[in-house]
Each structure stands twice: as structure tokens, then as C-alpha cells.
Amino acid sequence: MAAYRFFNNEKVTETSLIDSVVKRTGKIASGKEVLVLQDSSEYHFRKYEQRIEPGTGLGETGRYALGYFCHPSLVIDANNGSVLGLSDIYNWSRSPDRDQRTESRKKRPIEEKESYKWIRGSLKSKEVLSSAQHKTIIQDRDGDIYESFSRIPDEQTDLLVRSKTDRKIEESPGWLYLALESQNPCVEYEFKVSSDSKKRQKRTAIMEVRYTQVSIKRPAYLPKSYPPNISVSVVQAKEKSSTVPDGEQAIEWILISTRKVTDFIEAVMxxxxxxxxxxxxxLFGLHKSKGFDAEECELRTGWGIRKLGIITMQSAMRAMQLKQARQEDCQLPIEVVFTEQEQECLEQLCKRLEGKTEKLKNNHPRHLLRWATWVIARYGGWSGYDSQRPAGLTTLKQGLEKFDMLFQGWRLARQEPKESKEDF
Ligand SMILES: [Mn+2]
Known part of the structure; x- marks a missing residue:
């Protein structure tokens, strides 16, 4: 009941909830070279339409269902791929009087378009990650927007997006893709195409890398307040025709970045x-999967559903972090995920979960996240023997949930005031 009241309470705003989630990330990312991964996903609640109060934060989605959109920014350590936290979550829904005419929507300034989410999330992430050494914001094809190249990068921030369409450039031959094709490949690498991909045959693809530096031109529809051109690096990774199976297209990525590329190492990076x-x-897959069930929700308002979505997204991310920490070489410190109080509680729990034999001891260093992964996995039902199959996401998720409950009780028993997530 308390949880229901919490999520339906108007005073607990989405913004304050997001702020509490991202605050830790800023501290953890301090001094690090980080990557900020951004993307959007839709959450649907059509089957609960009868129960959800109309006009409470949900609207039409792309598939004509009732729901909302979520655009998170996930922060990764650029040096080892570890998940560090979230630097923004932006939720929105479409209003019923949204302009349906694509043409008139296109001509509007970016701030009035839905695609402003890319810039909005980047500016927020820059603020949250202001003490990071450097950040590269990574977006898919939908992020290939001239306005973004002009508005997002600065001394400490670069943009890396997948190219959506060809662009005019200042240099001859005048077009981005032509300029790229005229380069010699600088390096080749092998890429294993897995068999679970539906559209592609299993194979070892040989990829050729080309790169060049160009100035992309301001598109004609943009006002003169935007710079007439912007200098960017372009990197292409394209499968050699010799490994492309009959009837398939070559695997190809064209990436645009404000980060300088001067040799093949930087291109491959x-x-x-x-x-x-x-x-x-x-993260999206996990958030919507059985267990986190972001689209199964018994709340009566869209606002409540959206707020619960923020909390469960944070839990899904923590499960991912614990899974990453299973690796024997993971040096991520425990405080990336657990506060000092939580660590104390984990310590007591660990003693209870360890067995009498040496094989059932938690042998990971106490200050590392993988020590906590052992405890949470074991609490979630994992055998505890390192010789056994490592705990999967479902087990980690169960362990985390049980631990959250235990921790609430443990804190109550010690009659301590509500812990502030700020002090770690
Ligand atoms: Mn996308």
C-alpha cells in the first residue's frame, strides 16, 4: 500500500525522482572518460486502458497504443565498458492535439520537435557529468541531426552517431559518402556474425575501415543562426564483398563524430x-522482460506508471552491473552500486550465506562489486560454488529484490533515519 501511495502521490514528481537516480552517476563518473549511450523506447498499456485514469501522463504511441516514451542516457566507462549509471531519463507522452502533418512539423525549430530529446538528454547529461574527464555521446541513426552537431559538443564533449543519410560537404566531390568511398581502407578486422540474427547468415565477416575528415554543410531548411559548416570525422566499417553471402547486403556502418580521427587506431576505437x-x-530488453515487467502495472495513473518505470529501470541497470561484475577481472568498486549502509548490511548477510567449507566462501575482495555480486546471487538462489554455472540476470534480480526488502527491515531494526543516497 505504501508503495502505491508513493507512486500516485503528485508531490513525488518525476523530475525529483530522476534527479535522485542521476546524482550518484555524476560522482562515480568523476575524472573518468565515459560514453553516454542514448536511445528511445515505447511502453504500452492498452490492455489496462479501462483502469487507468484518462489524461494522466499517457498518450498515443507510434503503434497507436496507449503509452509513453522513455529516452534514457546510460553512462559507460570508455576504458572497460562497465555500466556506471544513468545520467538522464526523459519520459514523455504525445498530447491528443499533436500536429499530425509531417510536413509542417518538419519546418519547426528543433526545440518544438520530438527529436529534441537527443539534444535535451545530451545537455542534461553534460550537466550531470560535468566532472567527468571527457564524454562521448553515442546515438543511433535518428540522432544524425545537424542541430545536434552544433549544440552538443564542447571541450569535454564529443558526439558519435550513425549516419542516416548522405550530406553535402564543403570539400570536393561535394558529398559525404563519395568522399568516404574515395579513401583507401586503413585496416581490416574480423567480425563474427552470430547465427541468432534472423536476417543474416552465420559467418566471419571481414570488415574494411575507411575514414576521412570533412566539413558538413548546414542544411538549407535551417536558419543562418546555425554555423554554415561543422568539421567532423567520418568512419566507415564495411564488409568486404568476398564474405557477403548471396542475397545479402554487406554489413555497413557509417559513423559521424566530432572526435578527431587521425589514424586507424582512433577509427577502430x-x-x-x-x-x-x-x-x-x-537495458530496454531487461526492463520489459519478465521480472522487471515495466509494461505490467497495476497503478491507476499514467504518472504513477511512469514513476515506477524510473525505479524499475534503475533496478534493471543494477542487475546488469552485477552481471558485468561476475567477470574475474572486473575492478569496479562496490560503491558504484551500494551505499555504505547497504554494504554493512551485505556484510552481515554474507556471513549467513557462506558455508562451512572453503568452497562456499566469498573469496572476492570486499571492496569490489563482484564481492557483492556473490552475496546477491547467493541470496537470489544461486548455489554459491564458483565451479557451477554463474548466476543469471533473473537470479540477480531476485537477489536484489530480496536484498532491498531485507535492507529496509535492517534499517528499521537499527532505528536509523532514512538514508540519503547522496552520502557515499
Ligand atoms: Mn533508436
Whole structure:
């Protein structure tokens, strides 16, 4: 009941909830080179339409269902791919009187378009991550927007997006893709195409990398207040025709970045960084999966549903972090996920979960996240033997949920005031 009241309470605003989620991320990312992965996803609640009060934060979505959109920014350590936290979550719904005419929508300033989400999320992330050493914001094709190249980058911030369409450039031959095609490949690498991909045959693709530096021109529809051109790097990773199976198209990525590329190592690094974008897809997948069930919700208002979505997204991310920490070489410190009080509670729990034999001891260093992963996994039902299959996301999720409950009780028993997430 308390939870229901919490989420339906108008005073607990979405903004304050998001602020509490992102605050820790800023501290954890301090001094680090980070990647900020951004993407959008739709959440649907059509089957609960009878129960949800109309006009409470839900609207039509792309698939003509009732729901809302979520555009999170997931922060990753650029040096090892570890998930550090969220630097923004932006939820919105479409109002019923939204302009349906695509043409008139197109001519509006970016701030009035839905695609402003890319810039909005980037500006917010820059603010939250102001003490990071450097950040590269990574977006898919939908983020290939001239306004973004002009508004987002600064001394500490670069943009890396997948190219959506060809662009005019200052240099001859005048077009971005032509300029790229005229470059010699600088390096080749092998890329394993897995068999679970529906559209593609399993194979080892040989990828050729080309890069160049160009100045993209301001599109004609933009006002003169935007710079006439912007200097960017372009990197192409394209499968050699010799490994493309009959009837398939070559695998190809064209990436645009404000980060300078001067050799093949920097070119390949951008391709690798872009490939880490799957982590945000994994977050959405997990958030909607059985267990986190972001689209199964018994609340009566859209606002409540959206707020609960923020909390469950944070939990899904924590499960991902614990899963990453299973790796023996993961050096991520425990405070990335757990506060000092939570660590104390984990310590007591650990003693209870360890067995009498050496094989059933938590042998990971106490200050690392993988020590906590052992405890949470074991609490979630994992055997505890390192020789056994490692705990999966479902087990970690169950362990986290049980731990959250236990921690509430533990804190009550010690009669301590409500812990502030700020002090770690
Ligand atoms: Mn997308």
C-alpha cells in the first residue's frame, strides 16, 4: 500500500525522482572518460486502458497504443565498458492535439520537435557529468541531426552517431559518402556474425575501415543562426564483398563524430565504442522482460506508471552491473552500486550465506562489486560454488529484490533515519 501511495502521490514528481537516480552517476563518473549511450523506447498499456485514469501522463504511441516514451542516457566507462549509471531519463507522452502533418512539423525549430530529446538528454547529461574527464555521446541513426552537431559538443564533449543519410560537404566531390568511398581502407578486422540474427547468415565477416575528415554543410531548411559548416570525422566499417553471402547486403556502418580521427587506431576505437550501444538495447530488453515487467502495472495513473518505470529501470541497470561484475577481472568498486549502509548490511548477510567449507566462501575482495555480486546471487538462489554455472540476470534480480526488502527491515531494526543516497 505504501508503495502505491508513493507512486500516485503528485508531490513525488518525476523530475525529483530522476534527479535522485542521476546524482550518484555524476560522482562515480568523476575524472573518468565515459560514453553516454542514448536511445528511445515505447511502453504500452492498452490492455489496462479501462483502469487507468484518462489524461494522466499517457498518450498515443507510434503503434497507436496507449503509452509513453522513455529516452534514457546510460553512462559507460570508455576504458572497460562497465555500466556506471544513468545520467538522464526523459519520459514523455504525445498530447491528443499533436500536429499530425509531417510536413509542417518538419519546418519547426528543433526545440518544438520530438527529436529534441537527443539534444535535451545530451545537455542534461553534460550537466550531470560535468566532472567527468571527457564524454562521448553515442546515438543511433535518428540522432544524425545537424542541430545536434552544433549544440552538443564542447571541450569535454564529443558526439558519435550513425549516419542516416548522405550530406553535402564543403570539400570536393561535394558529398559525404563519395568522399568516404574515395579513401583507401586503413585496416581490416574480423567480425563474427552470430547465427541468432534472423536476417543474416552465420559467418566471419571481414570488415574494411575507411575514414576521412570533412566539413558538413548546414542544411538549407535551417536558419543562418546555425554555423554554415561543422568539421567532423567520418568512419566507415564495411564488409568486404568476398564474405557477403548471396542475397545479402554487406554489413555497413557509417559513423559521424566530432572526435578527431587521425589514424586507424582512433577509427577502430570509434567503431568499437559504437558497438557498445547494444548495452542500452539490453537495458530496454531487461526492463520489459519478465521480472522487471515495466509494461505490467497495476497503478491507476499514467504518472504513477511512469514513476515506477524510473525505479524499475534503475533496478534493471543494477542487475546488469552485477552481471558485468561476475567477470574475474572486473575492478569496479562496490560503491558504484551500494551505499555504505547497504554494504554493512551485505556484510552481515554474507556471513549467513557462506558455508562451512572453503568452497562456499566469498573469496572476492570486499571492496569490489563482484564481492557483492556473490552475496546477491547467493541470496537470489544461486548455489554459491564458483565451479557451477554463474548466476543469471533473473537470479540477480531476485537477489536484489530480496536484498532491498531485507535492507529496509535492517534499517528499521537499527532505528536509523532514512538514508540519503547522496552520502557515499
Ligand atoms: Mn533508436
Amino acid at each position: 570509434l567503431v568499437y565504442w559504437y558497438s557498445l550501444r547494444w548495452l542500452i538495447e539490453e
